[in-house]
Every structure is written in structure tokens, then in C-alpha cells.
Amino acid sequence: xxxxxxxxxxxxxxxxxxxxxxxxxxxxxxxxxxxxxxxxxxxxxxxxxxxxxxxxxxxxxxxxxxxxxxxxxxxxxxxxxxxxxxxxxxxxxxxxxxxxxxxxxxxxxxxxxxxxxxxxxxxxxxxxxxxxxxxxxxxxxxxxxxxxxxxxxxxxxxxxxxxxxxxxxxxxxxxxxxxxxxxxxxxxxxxxxxxxxxxxxxxxxxxxxxxxxxxxxxxxxxxxxxxxxxxxxxxxxxxxxxxxxxxxxxxxxxxxxxxxxxxxxxxxxxxxxxxxxxxxxxxxxxxxxxxxxxxxxxxxxxxxxxxxxxxxxxxxxxxxxxxxxxxxxxxxxxxxxxxxxxxxxxxxxxxxxxxxxxxxxxxxxxxxxxxxxxxxxxxxxxxxxxxxxxxxxxxxxxxxxxxxxxxxxxxxxxxxxxxxxxxxxxxxxxxxxxxxxxxxxxxxxxxxxxxxxxxxxxxxxxxxxxxxxxxxxxxxxxxxx
Numbered sequence: 001x002x003x004x005x006x007x008x009x010x011x012x013x014x015x016x017x018x019x020x021x022x023x024x025x026x027x028x029x030x031x032x033x034x035x036x037x038x039x040x041x042x043x044x045x046x047x048x049x050x051x052x053x054x055x056x057x058x059x060x061x062x063x064x065x066x067x068x069x070x071x072x073x074x075x076x077x078x079x080x081x082x083x084x085x086x087x088x089x090x091x092x093x094x095x096x097x098x099x100x101x102x103x104x105x106x107x108x109x110x111x112x113x114x115x116x117x118x119x120x121x122x123x124x125x126x127x128x129x130x131x132x133x134x135x136x137x138x139x140x141x142x143x144x145x146x147x148x149x150x151x152x153x154x155x156x157x158x159x160x161x162x163x164x165x166x167x168x169x170x171x172x173x174x175x176x177x178x179x180x181x182x183x184x185x186x187x188x189x190x191x192x193x194x195x196x197x198x199x200x201x202x203x204x205x206x207x208x209x210x211x212x213x214x215x216x217x218x219x220x221x222x223x224x225x226x227x228x229x230x231x232x233x234x235x236x237x238x239x240x241x242x243x244x245x246x247x248x249x250x251x252x253x254x255x256x257x258x259x260x261x262x263x264x265x266x267x268x269x270x271x272x273x274x275x276x277x278x279x280x281x282x283x284x285x286x287x288x289x290x291x292x293x294x295x296x297x298x299x300x301x302x303x304x305x306x307x308x309x310x311x312x313x314x315x316x317x318x319x320x321x322x323x324x325x326x327x328x329x330x331x332x333x334x335x336x337x338x339x340x341x342x343x344x345x346x347x348x349x350x351x352x353x354x355x356x357x358x359x360x361x362x363x364x365x366x367x368x369x370x371x372x373x374x375x376x377x378x379x380x381x382x383x384x385x386x387x388x389x390x391x392x393x394x395x396x397x398x399x400x401x402x403x404x405x406x407x408x409x410x411x412x413x414x415x416x417x418x419x420x421x422x423x424x425x426x427x428x429x430x431x432x433x434x435x436x437x438x439x440x441x442x443x444x445x446x447x448x449x450x451x452x453x454x455x456x457x458x459x460x461x462x463x464x465x466x467x468x469x470x471x472x473x474x475x476x477x478x479x480x481x
Contacts, residue, residue: 043322137173141165147235161463162217176204177214184215185441186455188421194414206375211327212434219437221462226440229263229447230469232477234281234327238259240290241281241297242411243272244419248435251409255428255439256280257414260462262477264414264446268428268435274299288401293391305394309336310407312395315384326381331370332388336395337365360399367395414446447474 005205079085142155156163162173172180176198181475183189183197191208233239239258246268254272258265258280259478269276274283274296281289284302289299292308302378316333319326340357345351372391375382388395396405422428429435442464448455453473461471 002191028166060403063142094127095317097125132202134176135173157463157467172206172210172214174460174463175456177218177463178210178456181441181459182445182455184211185421185438186417186445187471188417188424188474190425191275194285197406208267215441216433216437218459218463221465221468222440222444222459224468225462225470225474226265226443228474229443230265230267230280232263233258233260233265234285235337236287238288238290239281239285240405240408240410241277242292242408243294243417244415246418246422246423246435248432249430253428253435255415255418255422257411259410259414261410262450264443264450266414266418266439266442266446268439272296286405288397290405290410291385292408298390298394304397306397306404307391307394307407308406308408309395309398310393310409311339312336312388319381319384323378323381326376326378328370328373328376329381332367334383335363335366335370339396339399340406343398343406346402356399363396363399369394418442444474 008044026115050471074283080417081462105118107116109116137159139157144153145151146153154163154165158341159174160171161177162171164171181196183194189197191211194211195208198206241256241258243254243256246253251270253268253270254276255270256267256272258267265280267276268282269279272294277296277300278371281300281380283300285300286302287296287304288306289300289303290306290308292311298305313333313336316329316336319329320333321459323329339359342351342356342363346353346356371385371392375385398404429438444458445455446456451473458471460475461473462468
């Protein structure tokens, strides 16, 4: 008779329950892993699309500032008909007339060849550029010698831009040099295009090398003015700073902009650290520094800081596109927008100074409690939270002093012309001397624009001075209205 196997022992209920829980946990982990895998796959596809778009953009710079998407419902172009048209605007009639011409009636009607009878006379005005040709001046320079020290002495006319004689006796006039500087440093035209314009429009023949020479001469004459403006910025109670990449002889450097309401100073330096920024405003600068979140600015320990709120809001919008479920980012955005709106209400008189102070304390407490929370698992959100912790003391300075800018828009606007020039001129300057002239002349032009001065007149004053000096128009800083 075969031997019977013993029955297996009955399963332990507690063990069965443990295995069931483990099984459910594994299923939940698998579900989460699959969800995370799908999210990473979507993020990877989006990053690939962004990378491909960036590669296409770098190879095709026909419209570098164009928007990538169309407006869903764009407004109709032009003015609105009827009462919404607004005030009709026409070109103003000229205050004087240089030449008058008569436009008589034809002898017969061009349609039916009938007789034409005059009924009225109307006046049309035309403002035209004259055909210009260079004015050639000859200066009879008197040369003598001192009877006491035997030193050679020569005369100088107020219109001369140089004392050179002999092989260098043919010079460009101050107006011509000023035009070259404006076209190159403000408009971003290359020397070849400027030479073509002078030849075709004015009948003035000059080589590209000659243009480079006169630009460097203008920079030498403007060096004391540049030093004076740099000292003005260092002594200003509020300075806005920013920087952008620049090329000097194919080496990567940085173009810095230090801006006040009435002065801008550009400086091209080989780095973007504290040492470079300190050469512009001084490491012991004790005023208000309005800047973005770059770490070098935070090292000015004697200054009061205002970080750019627009940069923070831009980061919020970007993170919410990637992670719309993040309440931390959404709340930061809400606090920053509310703070800006509160300052606007105070400036319009809707909130008192006491109300502004109460709101300021409220925003500081809300942001502080938000930053004290456990960091997010998302790396980019966690980095943003850490950045806000470092910038906490500089976020709401514009609520302590409502006259402060909440963003670094002044410096960013000052860098825009330089960015256009960089795109049109191969990324920067070919030589260190060219970079030196670039920062000096761009500073003079930008500051003249800020103060409402005629840049050509300022340059003409500099060029006709017997020795480099600071023009009277740029010595005193006018009051800000």
C-alpha cells in the first residue's frame, strides 16, 4: 500500500496579509514608475523639440527678435473708424519756405481735351534733403618759435580737429567724424557701409582704415569724459547693472552696463565676476544696486540690493509650463504680482504710507513661510526655492523705497543697442583697442541721449578741443524730473 504524503500546513493568516500588502505596494510602485516614465518621455520629447528649434534659430537669424507664435485673435491693423479713430494727426506745416514753385494748369483737359478754367490755388509743401557735397577747408597754419625758450609754436583754428601737418595734413572735419561715430556706434553700420554712404550720398571718399583711425581719435578725445561719467556712476545713490557676452579678438569677454537715470557707462572686461563689477562701481559701493540674480552682485556687501522681479516672474511662468501642479511656484507668482500692484496703488495715491508698510510686512511673512516649506522633489523647483532664499532680502526693497525700480529694465534697455551691434559686427570687436574705443564712444552717445543732448554737437566739441577735456554739457548732472 503506497505511503500517503502528509497534508501541507495551513497558511498563516498574518503571512498571507503581509504578502497581500507587499503585492499591493509593488503594484503601486509599478504604477508610479510607469507614470514617471511617461512624464520623462514627454519631457524628453519636449527638450528634443526645443533643442532642434534652438539649432534652427542659431542657423537662421533673419528675424532674431520675432515671436515664435501667432496671436490667436489679433487686433485689426490701423485706426478704428468713427468716434474711436482718435485725434487726426497730420504732418506739421513747415515754419519757413526756402523755394517756391508754380504748378500751372494744363492747356486742356487730359480726359476730353476741353478748355480748363482755374477755380482755386492750393499749396503743397515738400521737405527735401539737399544734395550735399563736402566743404573743403584750408587752414593757413602760422608757425613760429619762441624768442626765449626757442620752442616751436603753431596756430590753431577752432574748427581744426588735429595739429598734424605734412603727410597727415588732409583731415576729416568734426561733423564728418561725428557722423561716422554715430553711424558705427549707435546704428551698428560697418566701416564698409559707412564708406559707401559717404561716397554715394556726400561725395566724400575715405577708406575703411581711415574711418577706423578717426574713430580711435574720437575715443582718445573722449577719454576724460568717459572717466568723468564713470565717476558719476560710482557716486550715484542708485545704480542698475547688467552684462552680456562680447567678443574681443575672438576671445569671449563681457560688456557691462552701469546705468543711472541720466548716465550710462559701458565697460568691456574679460569676466563677469565680482572683480570686474567692482572696477566699475567700486567694491565698497554703498548705494542701491538694482540687478538680476547673478551671484557676483550679491557680493557687494555694503550695498542695498533690489533683485529683478521680472526675472523671478519669468522663472515662475516657465516652471508652471513644465510643472503646472506645483503650488509653491504658483504662490510665489501670486505674491510677487500682488506686491507690484500694491506699489502701483501707493504711487497713484490709493494706499497710504502706513498701508504700504502693513502690506510689505504681510508679503515678507508670506514669502518667508513659503520658503520654509520642505523643498520640492523637482530639481528645477528646488533650485528656484534656493535662489529665492538667497535673494529674500532683495526681493521687496522697492516696497521700502517706492521710488526704486522693481526690475533692472534700465540696464537691459542700455544693452539692447549693443546686442544689435554685436549681431551686425561679428560678435564684438576685432582688437582690444577697438573694444576700448567702443566702450568710450558708446558711453558718450548713450549718456547724451539720456540727457536730451545733441550727440553730434557733443562729439564736435570733443573733437575740436585743443586737448582732451570734458564738455560743459556733460560736466553737471541735470536734475531728474
